[in-house]
Amino acid sequence: MLTSWCKRFHVAFLALAAALVFPAGAQTTIAATPPMGWNSWNHFAGRVTDADVRAAADALVSSGMRDAGYIYVNIDDTWEGQRDANGVIQPNSKFPDMKALADYLHSKGLKLGIYSSPGPKTCAGYEGSYGHEEQDAKTYASWGIDYLKYDLCSFRDIMQQEAPNDPQKQFEIQKTAYEKMHKALEATGRPIIFSLCQYGWNDVWKWGPEVGGNLWRTTDDISDHYDRMTQIGFMQAGLAKYAGPGHWNDPDMLEVGNGGMTFDEYKTHMTLWSILAAPLLAGNDLSKMTPETLELLTNREVIAIDQDRLGKEGDRVWAEGPEEIWSKPLTGGAKAVGLFNRADTPRAISLKLSMVGFGNNAKLRDLWAHSDVEAKDGLYSVVVPSHGAVMLKVSK
Numbered sequence: 001m002l003t004s005w006c007k008r009f010h011v012a013f014l015a016l017a018a019a020l021v022f023p024a025g026a027q028t029t030i031a032a033t034p035p036m037g038w039n040s041w042n043h044f045a046g047r048v049t050d051a052d053v054r055a056a057a058d059a060l061v062s063s064g065m066r067d068a069g070y071i072y073v074n075i076d077d078t079w080e081g082q083r084d085a086n087g088v089i090q091p092n093s094k095f096p097d098m099k100a101l102a103d104y105l106h107s108k109g110l111k112l113g114i115y116s117s118p119g120p121k122t123c124a125g126y127e128g129s130y131g132h133e134e135q136d137a138k139t140y141a142s143w144g145i146d147y148l149k150y151d152l153c154s155f156r157d158i159m160q161q162e163a164p165n166d167p168q169k170q171f172e173i174q175k176t177a178y179e180k181m182h183k184a185l186e187a188t189g190r191p192i193i194f195s196l197c198q199y200g201w202n203d204v205w206k207w208g209p210e211v212g213g214n215l216w217r218t219t220d221d222i223s224d225h226y227d228r229m230t231q232i233g234f235m236q237a238g239l240a241k242y243a244g245p246g247h248w249n250d251p252d253m254l255e256v257g258n259g260g261m262t263f264d265e266y267k268t269h270m271t272l273w274s275i276l277a278a279p280l281l282a283g284n285d286l287s288k289m290t291p292e293t294l295e296l297l298t299n300r301e302v303i304a305i306d307q308d309r310l311g312k313e314g315d316r317v318w319a320e321g322p323e324e325i326w327s328k329p330l331t332g333g334a335k336a337v338g339l340f341n342r343a344d345t346p347r348a349i350s351l352k353l354s355m356v357g358f359g360n361n362a363k364l365r366d367l368w369a370h371s372d373v374e375a376k377d378g379l380y381s382v383v384v385p386s387h388g389a390v391m392l393k394v395s396k
């Protein structure tokens with residue numbers, strides 16, 4: 001039992017710790033770690049229905065993905081119907097009752113995300129939020145929405161109309177539109193993650209947090225091909241300093257399990273996205289997952305790298321031809337290291353521990369193999385399969 005002195009000390013210590021973590025006035029951040037969940041677009045695109053979303057939610061629970069951290073279930077484009085006489089947005093016939101859907105998800109410990117555009121039309125030509133921002137934010141909050149992806153799409157026409165051939169003015173107009181929705185979401189009093197999607201234009205990572213973004217797409221769309229996935233992933237070099245708790249770079253959603261890449265290529269996808277502290281939004285049909293797909297998506301040691309509380313994004317430390325080494329700082333002074341082979345044949349890649357700031361007696365763990373490994377004289381060499389990756393955790 002604690003003595004009363006000890007108890008008082010304990011309480012004072014907790015208060016001090018809390019004050020350091022949450023300084024006066026600061027709110028507990030939403031998206032303190034990169035959001036994890038599922039999004040309908042990469043697999044279902046314009047065909048997604050209420051039943052698909054419920055099936056995804058059920059699969060998140062039964063597969064163990066929810067318990068591994070995949071909480072957000074995000075409906076992408078094509079849920080939107082018409083506005084009623086008062087201008088209130090209605091879902092289309094694929095989504096009979098959004099509030100009931102949100103209740104269903106919440107009852108399973110999941111959260112519901114939705115999609116809109118600052119423009120009059122979404123990218124797939126459905127109703128956007130232009131001129132209805134406050135109203136839409138209120139509607140989302142009343143349904144119980146927890147996440148909004150806000151996709152520029154037709155707002156580019158508005159920018160062009162309002163400031164013809166004036167890129168600087170158009171940029172200001174764009175920023176104002178994102179900020180407007182952020183304020184509208186904030187005014188609802190419901191914590192709603194705000195995901196900016198404008199394909200990385202105008203160095204969005206430099207101003208995303210200013211307009212309330214919790215994450216922002218840094219590139220145009222991903223596709224289920226190794227070339228496109230790696231083009232996007234390796235292009236993230238240099239962006240690490242813009243990410244942190246509450247505001248993340250988003251190199252787009254996962255394609256793992258969609259069938260266009262090999263097991264090793266998807267392993268590269270997960271390794272790179274985790275080192276990048278990227279949002280992990282699965283984009284496959286969760287109700288028809290192979291054990292290999294599930295294994296890639298739910299490796300807890302890999303997820304722990306992505307979700308590390310320090311909230312630092314990783315970056316490239318070395319590259320020579322098709323061989324790359326990336327590293328991400330972790331809490332407690334450890335580092336995650338990804339060894340990538342972009343060549344068409346297997347390659348032996350060597351990590352000098354000094355490259356990532358460690359000496360000869362560092363501890364190494366292979367996170368995909370779930371086993372400790374050993375460096376020799378400060379060097380760890382491993383054969384990496386073609387288009388594959390090895391992921392290590394290095395610590396003192």
Ligand code: GLA
Binds near residue numbers: 122
């Ligand atoms: C854009 C986005 C995609 C997806 C589609 C939907 O292309 O970048 O992620 O949301 O629109 O229409």
